[in-house]
Amino acid sequence: MVEFCGEEHVIPPSESFTIGRDGDLSVDPDNSYLHRRLIELGWDAGFWWITNVGSRLSVTVSGEVGSLQSVIGPGARLPVVLPECSMLFTAGPTTYEVNLAAQVPVFDAVHQESSELGEVTLGAVVLTDSQFRLVLGLCENVLRRIGSGPADVPTNVAVAKRLGWSITTFNRKLDNVCDKFDRAGVKGLRGGPGRNAVGRRARLVEYAVAARIVRPEHLPLLDQRIVGEE
Structure with a gap:
């Protein structure tokens, strides 16, 4: 499932799903710095994949508890291996966050939070x-x-x-x-x-x-x- 600003989309494995200025999920149609299609989600070889189909912008993928972080450059792709993750990307002066929940998680994350806010x-x-x-x-x-x-x-x-x-x-x-x-x-x-x-x-x-x-x-x-x- 893909979620952005309360808008949810359920993607069947038989279909792909695009995110961008003019994708299946249009995050900001008025931002000319954003690719018409930046991200493509699709099912292949037993995994959901996040593919950067843009030509300039990168996509940062973060695990639900900050335990995973990877940057996907143009033309690259990354398998979804956690039950929840976020995709962050910046176009011009604006940063966007799109959340993704996998129906069949491959790994579970274990995370320890620090209670200190200083160093x-x-x-x-x-x-x-x-x-x-x-x-x-x-x-x-x-x-x-x-x-x-x-x-x-x-x-x-x-x-x-x-x-x-x-x-x-x-x-x-x-x-x-x-x-x-x-x-x-x-x-x-x-x-x-x-x-x-x-x-x-x-x-x-x-x-x-x-x-x-x-x-x-x-x-x-x-x-x-x-x-x-x-």
Whole structure:
């Protein structure tokens, strides 16, 4: 079953199902940055498959408890092996989340949640409190709208103002955060030719939300002010 903004679709194994600006599920017909068809779901060899049929955009697939995360580039596909997963993708300044539930799960996920909201560790990546709040600020719109529709990725200026920082401080911290995740193997966060600011922010948002580095219950931390943070 596919779910987006309360709209549900049940797909029989004999049929394929497309998602995009003009697919079987039209997530945003007015967003010209979004492919007419970006995702195709289909049954093959005993699995449901998520195929990226677009030419430019990537799709981030996240397990229901953040235990699985994979990025599907154009032309690639991924089998659905968990009972529930989310598909996140960004077109222009807007991020979308579409949920998928498999009728015949292959694996069950086991996940341990941490009760602490401070320092966060993911593999070799450790975020300071201010770096964590930066990521949270970038993800705020998506976290507030999870399951209810698309959300715009905020600008650097907007997040800097939200956190009470200068834009210089924000940009420096963003560079540090992206460098940390890039060294840990997260793709799409390194600057350079062909990598614009919106694309880098969007990739960081997709990754942080999909990996559950930030969650809705963390949002009150944005209203805190940390002495000496700048």
